[in-house]
Amino acid sequence: MTLDAYRDDWNELDPDHEALDEERLLERVREESDAFERKIRRRDLLETLAAAFVVLAFGYEAATSTTWLARLGALIVIGSSVFVVWWLRRARKAGPARSMDLTVGDRLRAERERVDIQIHLLENVLWWYVGPLAVGTVLFTLGLEAGTAATAVTLSVIAAGCAFVWRLNMRAVRRALRPRRNELTRLLRDLQEEA
């Protein structure tokens, strides 16, 4: 039996007999679409609220601290928080289109480009996220009270927190993003190979 004969069976055995409840279908799709939009809005709101909290808390400290070192630290933390939110939104908007109606080849290339942007972001998290915040909090802590046991404990906690965040990001690159990039490269190679 040839493949063309199988094709006849394939087309005759139409799975279209299954009836769709169109109203229910539309309702489902809209619900899901709304839930997706809500999730994006919630994420943006949470980021903004977190940054606003940091700005308010450290803004108060910057205004009331008696030492210039604590003030400088607080201002660096505020600047870093605002920068992080701006940087994340810019990175999300940058890069290739996210449309699902691109050709399969273009979609795979676009997705790989976005994964590259994410890898770059996470691999450099020390410079745009962890580093500036760490410098700010360290200066702020030293400005409040230097040389005490409490300061040493706080600085250790800051160092451990930074190391934890950095490791978490490196792990995400290693375990999720690199394999995803390899998978996309494999699919593209598979698509482009001729024989």
Next chain:
Amino acid sequence: MSVERETTMSDRRNAFLHMVRENTARLRRICRAYAEDREDEQDLFQEILFQAWRSLPSFEGEARPGTWLYRVALNTALGRKRKRDVRSRAHLSEDDPVMGSRPPRPDRELSQKRRVERLYAAIDRLSEMDRALVLMYLDEHSYAEMGDVLGLSESHVGVKLHRIRKKLSEWLEDES
């Protein structure tokens, strides 16, 4: 809500339903070929419809609606594995009213069904990209349409399809 916006929503709704109605069989075949099991198949079907609904405003008619939907469906099916953890979705069970109920098949369809099952089993052995091409071939798309969906030239499609058809035919012969 303004009259203009209501009209736009109504147009979008009608265009979407028309497109889905015309292509349900094709979409189900894609789901069948890319899903891991029956439940996964229903989830993928729902995911494709969701992506099509979201992408519809960008559809400008430069491609046939069926070809456009095929692109969305394949991109969703291929990307789904990578995105599974990103978005939590409501599961659609087979009992869900959206899926409707299928009337029982008459006996004469059984042998035909077995052959199609054998064909699906062979398609399962292909790589994801080869699977996409063979699905379009079985759905009687032209080389130009296949190229338009995948982003390949017609000659490239021809070369790849020749190889895949040969491979599939051998497997199917071995099994029969």
